Amino acid sequence: MTRSRSRRANEAWESLLTAHASLMKRFAAEPIWGELSMREYDVLYTLSKHDGPLRLFELGRGVLLSQPALSRLVERLAERGLIERTPDPEDGRGVRLALTEAGRERQRRVGGRHAVDVARAVTAALTDEEMAQLEAIGRKLAAQGAATPAQRNRQEAVL
Amino acid sequence: MTRSRSRRANEAWESLLTAHASLMKRFAAEPIWGELSMREYDVLYTLSKHDGPLRLFELGRGVLLSQPALSRLVERLAERGLIERTPDPEDGRGVRLALTEAGRERQRRVGGRHAVDVARAVTAALTDEEMAQLEAIGRKLAAQGAATPAQRNRQEAVL
DNA sequence: TTAAGGTAGATGCAAACGCATGAAGATCGC
DNA sequence: GCGATCTTCATGCGTTTGCATCTACCTTAA
Incomplete structure (x- = not known):
């Protein structure tokens, strides 16, 4: 791999991180959350x-939280x-998690209010084409992150 | 604004969130951090x-952490x-923060080790063109997130 | 069948976090 | 020039988090 390709990869990742932090702060500051923290939401x-109901560990894949922290968040x-x-x-080890009617409501x-804020911010910043690009790129990156170490080794071996 | 444009914006944002969580978990699991947490890094x-040295509140812009939490993290x-x-x-109210030689080292x-992991993950998932797109998109989103509410109001008034 | 190893989730505990607030200096208006 | 307000950072305090560990259950193989 070329040196500049690695550098570009790091710049792209840093760009994603900055956008994430910046927009998360903005969304968190909106007065729409009521009694919910963003993690709870x-x-x-x-x-x-x-x-269908989800297992705790399945929920854990999507949430950036340790297993014990998620266990207690769900408990609350x-x-x-x-x-x-x-x-x-x-x-027998597992738990099935589902929203109650109150939870769904x-x-x-x-979610409705939050979606409005997200749409406002993203549409103000990006063109339709860029939104499509971001969606595709995010999907690819997520798939890469989800790959197990073994899968990644196989992937590298091919290169 | 059209309904589908809003929907696409939300899908793009969710895609970014998923990618972020997925890769952050992967990077956090790498055995490169020593005594540092990712936030400290x-x-x-x-x-x-x-x-140059940074003020605490300037540092706060880039870090997803409350002001008191950042103050104490810096203290540690x-x-x-x-x-x-x-x-x-x-x-007289402010503090100037700078790395010591030990901190820089x-x-x-x-950072060197982490950059290798980032490059591996990102280059495995994206083409050069996609990396360039992600960098540009992240930059635009970050700028949007950083805009003050007053600036955003002006921006909306124009639309 | 059963022993060995693996996986899902819960719990003890110290560390870290967020919210509310305080203290001290800067800034603005009159 | 001086009080009112704002900004910057620190601190008290209750809540939440992560790490290590534990229990219970599943899976594999001899």
């Missing part, structure tokens, strides 16, 4: 995307009546 | 990018001898 949103949301936690009948309310 | 890196790094904190002669060591 993230969990409710992830559950709302999938129709369950105590507040937004999530229902039931033992998984197919795996809360996600919709907050 | 982020601060050291930000200081290393600017040659100063206690460990990686950052030097001196009162700002031009503003530590940033270089860890």
Whole structure:
């Protein structure tokens, strides 16, 4: 790999990081969250995307949080009546997580307002083409991040 | 604004979020960080990018952390001898932050290893053109996030 | 069948975080 | 020039996080 290609990769990643931090701060400052933290909303949103119940470790893939922290975050949301936690009948170790009706309603309310802010910020900054590019690029990067070390080794071996 | 344009904006943002979480997890799992947390490294890196000393609130713009949390993170790094904190002669309220020699050396060591991982992941996922697109898109989004509410109002008034 | 190793989630505990607030200096208006 | 307001950073305090570890269950193979 050329030196400049590595450098460009790092610049692109730093650019993504900066955009992320900058916009996250802006979104967090919006007065739309009510009693929810952004992390809590993230969990409710992830559950709302999938129709069936999710396992804790599946939820963990999408959330930037340690397993114990996520376990307790879910516990708190369950105590507040937004999530229902039931033992998984197919795996005695597991838990099945699903939104309660209150949780679903809360996600919709907050999510609707948040989507407006996201749309405002992103459409103000990007053209339609750039939005499409970002979506495709994000998808590729996420797939790369999700790859297991073994898969990555195989991938490297091919190069 | 059309409904689908808003929807595309949200999909693009979600794509960025997913990529961010996915790759951050992967990078965090790499055994390169030594005694540094990624947030601590982020601060050291930000200081290393600017040659002159930085004010605390300037540092805060780039870091996704509350002001008190950043204040204490800097305090801990100063206690460990990686950052030097001196009162700002031009503003009695302020603090000037700079890397010590040990801090600079530590940033270089860890940063070098981290850059290798970033390059591996990003170059494996993206073409050169996509990397360039991501860099440009991130720059635009960051600028949008950094705009003050007043600036955004003016911007909207024009539309 | 059962022992060995692996995986899912919970818990103890110290460290770190966010919110609210305080202290001290800067800035603006009259 | 001086009080009112704003800005910058620090601190008290309750909450949340991460690391290490534990328990319970699943899986594999002899």
